[in-house]
Amino acid sequence: xxxxxxxxxxxxxxxxxxxxxHTDIAVENHAALRSGxxxxxxxxxxxxxxxxxxxxxxxLREALAQGQMVVRxxxxxxxxxxxxxxxxxxxxxxxxxxxxxxxxxxxIRKSYQTT
Numbered sequence: 091x092x093x094x095x096x097x098x099x100x101x102x103x104x105x106x107x108x109x110x111x112h113t114d115i116a117v118e119n120h121a122a123l124r125s126g127x128x129x130x131x132x133x134x135x136x137x138x139x140x141x142x143x144x145x146x147x148x149x150l151r152e153a154l155a156q157g158q159m160v161v162r163x164x165x166x167x168x169x170x171x172x173x174x175x176x177x178x179x180x181x182x183x184x185x186x187x188x189x190x191x192x193x194x195x196x197x198i199r200k201s202y203q204t205t
Contacts, residue, residue: 100114101113101117102167103123104124105127105150106127106128109161109166109168110165110166113146116139116143119139122136122140122141122143122144123146126145126147126148127150132145150168153170160174
């Protein structure tokens, strides 16, 4: 039985040359995940975790085909359609006081060292 605290941090997996995915599937099962996404049959010699990764890849492929997931154009990440419809976070506005200082003075301030 798997424990919730035993999961690794999410990593980026390249499903194809043009599609990336954030996943918490272990690195040793990434090939099975890619195999399922590509549509290959499961290997009968795989253990349970590899078969689960393969099945997840198949489900991702089906969700992409049905329009439940999309590939984000900015970074080629496979995401649910609900995240694609949200607008991206706004960029922070520059500080107006800092933008009024000439660039040569900013350079001097960066190179200044106190003793």
